[in-house]
Amino acid sequence: MKSIIIASTSTVHGSGYLEYLLDELKIHFNSAEEILFIPYARPGGTSHDDYTKTAAKAFKSIGKSVRGLHEYDDPKTAIRNAQGIFTGGGNTFVLVNQLYKNDVLMSIKDAINNGVPYLGTSAGSNICGLTINTTNDMPIVYPPSFKTLALVPFNINPHYLDPIPNSTHMGETRETRIKEFHAFNTQPVIGLREGSWIEVKNNRLTLKGSLEARIFEYGKTPYELPTDSDLGFLK
Amino acid sequence: MKSIIIASTSTVHGSGYLEYLLDELKIHFNSAEEILFIPYARPGGTSHDDYTKTAAKAFKSIGKSVRGLHEYDDPKTAIRNAQGIFTGGGNTFVLVNQLYKNDVLMSIKDAINNGVPYLGTSAGSNICGLTINTTNDMPIVYPPSFKTLALVPFNINPHYLDPIPNSTHMGETRETRIKEFHAFNTQPVIGLREGSWIEVKNNRLTLKGSLEARIFEYGKTPYELPTDSDLGFLK
Numbered sequence: 001m002k003s004i005i006i007a008s009t010s011t012v013h014g015s016g017y018l019e020y021l022l023d024e025l026k027i028h029f030n031s032a033e034e035i036l037f038i039p040y041a042r043p044g045g046t047s048h049d050d051y052t053k054t055a056a057k058a059f060k061s062i063g064k065s066v067r068g069l070h071e072y073d074d075p076k077t078a079i080r081n082a083q084g085i086f087t088g089g090g091n092t093f094v095l096v097n098q099l100y101k102n103d104v105l106m107s108i109k110d111a112i113n114n115g116v117p118y119l120g121t122s123a124g125s126n127i128c129g130l131t132i133n134t135t136n137d138m139p140i141v142y143p144p145s146f147k148t149l150a151l152v153p154f155n156i157n158p159h160y161l162d163p164i165p166n167s168t169h170m171g172e173t174r175e176t177r178i179k180e181f182h183a184f185n186t187q188p189v190i191g192l193r194e195g196s197w198i199e200v201k202n203n204r205l206t207l208k209g210s211l212e213a214r215i216f217e218y219g220k221t222p223y224e225l226p227t228d229s230d231l232g233f234l235k
Numbered sequence: 236m237k238s239i240i241i242a243s244t245s246t247v248h249g250s251g252y253l254e255y256l257l258d259e260l261k262i263h264f265n266s267a268e269e270i271l272f273i274p275y276a277r278p279g280g281t282s283h284d285d286y287t288k289t290a291a292k293a294f295k296s297i298g299k300s301v302r303g304l305h306e307y308d309d310p311k312t313a314i315r316n317a318q319g320i321f322t323g324g325g326n327t328f329v330l331v332n333q334l335y336k337n338d339v340l341m342s343i344k345d346a347i348n349n350g351v352p353y354l355g356t357s358a359g360s361n362i363c364g365l366t367i368n369t370t371n372d373m374p375i376v377y378p379p380s381f382k383t384l385a386l387v388p389f390n391i392n393p394h395y396l397d398p399i400p401n402s403t404h405m406g407e408t409r410e411t412r413i414k415e416f417h418a419f420n421t422q423p424v425i426g427l428r429e430g431s432w433i434e435v436k437n438n439r440l441t442l443k444g445s446l447e448a449r450i451f452e453y454g455k456t457p458y459e460l461p462t463d464s465d466l467g468f469l470k
Contacts, residue, residue: 011404011405013403013404014403015406027359029419042415042418043407043415044411044414044415044418044420045319045414045415045417045418050426058293065333090415094415094419102334128287132374132376133373133374133376133377134373135373135374136373136406136414137412138368138369138370138371138407138412138415139328139367139368139370139374139381140368140369140412140415140416140418140419140420141368141419142368142381145377146374146377159404159406160406160418161404161406165268168248168249168397169248169429170244170246170247170394170429171371171394171396172278172372177372177373177375178373179279179280180277180278180279180280180325180326180329180373180375181373181375182280182282183280183375184329184376185281185375186249194404194405228308
């Protein structure tokens with residue numbers, strides 16, 4: 001049974017790393033003693049080791065140990081044997097580039113389809129969608145492809161940000177950017193606000209957290225969906 | 236003699252398209268009666284025709300006609316024969332993808348090196364740098380490469396935005412993003428605020444407009460440069 005949490009962010013304002021999700025993660029990773037952490041997105045260019053320590057500290061508070069995928073000589077086998085997988089945020093391009101370099105995208109997908117519980121935050125959530133064409137990140141490296149895990153039949157826009165009223169800045173709003181995406185692509189996009197996540201239980205997709213999500217479907221006016229909505233209609 | 240204007244934006248808040256630059260453009264395009272417009276960046280997914288009309292309207296006010304590159308069967312020859320070239324903003328990935336598709340990057344570079352005056356705004360400025368690794372745009376299409384014209388020996392970050400004080404949003408600030416870029420790349424980046432531009436006259440590079448620019452050099456603390464600064468030291 002597939003079991004996935006696709007979270008907008010690791011951290012909500014005024015709270016510690018993963019803190020807002022810990023109760024949920026206790027249940028989600030119930031069967032796992034050790035979590036395999038994929039540190040490839042390297043936020044702020046941090047090292048794989050340092051980033052893994054951050055994840056380990058948060059999981060320690062719910063009694064789980066953490067090992068980084070970079071610690072294994074054979075990452076494919078490490079993924080196949082994982083009890084639970086967490087991909088942290090950072091730069092989506094850096095993450096995807098490293099996943100392709102190590103040729104582990106299919107291994108991760110297979111593990112998840114075999115029932116290994118998965119958590120993604122931010123960049124780690126972007127890769128659950130069809131492509132990373134709707135990431136907010138700066139394209140600081142050039143990956144071999146923008147295609148990702150396609151665990152859900154749409155794209156994710158994490159850290160979704162509403163337009164700032166009365167802004168004098170002429171750069172595009174997030175909504176404008178996603179509309180531009182739909183000038184060249186047809187799949188739906190879910191704008192996930194910080195504190196929201198998508199829960200996947202087998203083939204049931206549900207919006208979770210306390211906020212609404214903004215839904216962008218090709219050829220439709222964007223609209224809001226309340227929390228606890230079933231997202232199974234989006235494809 | 237090389238003559239280039241690399242502008243942060245086409246439009247500053249409260250003013251019309253290109254309006255803040257028109258006095259400058261009268262001089263810059265002094266020798267040109269007709270401007271060749273590259274509409275490939277398609278802001279908001281607008282058509283090449285509609286986008287060309289927007290550019291034509293602005294240039295009409297300084298007595299210049301405009302033709303879109305998409306109107307020519309042979310874009311390479313059109314570029315070779317151009318009296319002046321303007322690449323408008325929009326989505327940098329869409330722009331670069333189309334430039335590669337039509338195989339015209341070298342033609343544009345040759346024309347500029349032969350003295351054809353060039354104007355870029357936003358995405359049209361990004362392509363003047365070494366790569367588009369520091370664009371702010373959403374990667375809505377996958378171009379064959381991130382490498383661009385290298386008319387200047389650094390990267391551009393247009394629409395440079397200072398961190399918003401007291402923001403509760405957990406997405407990265409622009410400064411953080413450019414620092415991440417330098418975890419993987421070494422070339423300098425110029426953060427050009429809206430209303431600033433770089434003037435290239437032969438091999439002399441000068442910051443223009445009324446604002447400071449923020450300079451990001453590999454391994455250094457970012458710093459401000461006042462307008463009229465010589466940028467020749469950056470490489």
